[in-house]
Amino acid sequence: MTRPRILCISFSDLRADARVLRQLGVLGEFGDVTTVGYGAAPDGVSEHLEIDRSLPSLPQTLGGVLKLAVRAYGAVDLDAPAVRRALQLVGDRAFDLVVANEARAFPLAMKLAGDAPVLGDLHEWAPEERSHVLSWRLLVSPYMWSVCRRYLPRAAAVTTVNRSIADLYEREFGVRPEVVRNSTRYRESVPSPLDGDRIRLVHSGGAVPGRSIETMIDAVDVSDERFTLDLYLVGAYGSDSYLDRLRDRVERSDRVRIHPPVAPDDLPATLNSYDLGVFILPPRTTNHRLMLPNKLFDFVQARLGLVFSPAVETDALITRYGLGVTTDGFAVDDLVRALEGLTAEQVLEFKAAAHRAAHELSSEHDLDVLRRTVQRVLAEVG
Known part of the structure; x- marks a missing residue:
């Protein structure tokens, strides 16, 4: 029996995109x-069509920007350089299912699908993905609203990262996504012991301006001597300037270190030697306010306690689950108060709580949701 042919579109570095x-x-x-x-090609796929990293997935030429400005969205849908290249690469191949990761991939997915169904995975609230950036807010956000209005109702199924964001999509576009969280697979592990009176903080993620990495660095530098911070940071596409600035800043600290990034599947094992996973993100956008990031699940599988800034889902x-503490706010002083109020006994209990919750907060449930969704969509094809 011939297996279904599935096309998966994602304008990301696939080998570094844990969700994909x-x-x-x-x-x-x-x-x-x-x-x-x-x-490069991710493991296990039958074929990979690589788009050059220099090609943006949104219109950035003068003509494309003008089309966004006058809201000629029908002319914009397939106009981005990466989209045009994807059309060339796919050519006349036909598929039984097309998967679009993020709203920006929907027009391309619908074009390539023909009569085949499209499954859309909305990694976050697309209309406000980068609304803290003025140009994005003025030009791209209205386009994302248009994409969602025009394409979401045509999708055979839609998934997203948490219930709060699913509720937004249902309220604004009349589409009820299934929830597939950014959880990672269960790891057999145990919490590491404390190293004397030291409390080892760790953060992993993108070196992206606005992520408050400086807040974490500054808080550790002014907190009491128990605390250290290790950062596993992924540089931004096309530019390491922000990461370079962070490296310069850390050179002045004797308790903060920056490490090279670790492959998504290796992160929990790497992080297990630490005590608390820390993340501070001011709610500049709806996605920040409703975040449920993959790092939370990585920290749990690493058997770490958590120190996070306030957000509805986290x-x-x-x-x-009693996983840790939430800061009162998003400033350096808020993080310092949260840290200095911790005892060694509390940290050990947070790590034990992560160990107890590791099965329930692993990806097995979420991947079952995705399996049922894919199975249903393919069954409807016949």
């Missing part, structure tokens, strides 16, 4: 998967 990698693992259970995106999980 988990998605590909499920898709491979149902068919032969072709990927199109940036970077607050709920931290409280429900």
Whole structure:
């Protein structure tokens, strides 16, 4: 029997995109998967069509920007350089299912799908993805609203990262996404012991301006001597200037270190030697306010306690499972107060709580949701 042909589109570096990698693992259970995106081929796919990293996935030429400005969105849908290149790479290949990662991939997915169904995975609230950037807010945000209005109702199924964001999509566009969180697979592990009176903080993620990495560095530098901070940072595409500035800043600190990034699947094992995973993110956008990032699940699988800034979804999980503490706010002083109020006994209990919750907060449930969704969509194709 011929296996279904599945196309997965993601304008990301696929080998570094943990959510897409988990998605590909499920898709491979149902068919032969072709990927199109940036970077080298991910493991396990039948074919990979690589887009040059220099090609942006949104219109950035003068003509494209003008089309965005006058809201000629029908002319913009397939105009971005990466989209045009993807059309060339895919050519006349036909598929039984097309998966679009993030709203920006929907026009391309619908074009390539023909009569095949499209499954859309909305990694966050697309209309406000980067609304803290003025040009994005003025030009791209209205376009994302248009994409969602025009394309979401045509999708055979839609998934997103948490219930709060799913509720937004249902309220604004009348589409009820399934929830597939950014959880990672269960790891057999145990919490590491404390190293004397030291409390070892760790943060992993993108070196992106606005992520408050400086806040974490400054808080550790002025907090008491118990605390150290290790940062596993991924540089931004095309520029390491922000990461270079962080390196310069850390050179002046004797308790903060920056390490090279670690592959998503290796992160929990690498992080296990630490005590607390820390993340501070001011709610500049709806996505920040409703965040439920993959690093929370990485920290749990690493058996770490958590110190996070306030956010609707993370607050709920931290409280429900007793995983750690939430700061009062987003400033250096807020983080310092949260840290200095901790005892060694509390840190050990947070790590033990992560160990107890590791099964329930692993990806097995979320991937089952995705499996059922893919199975249903393919069954409807016949």
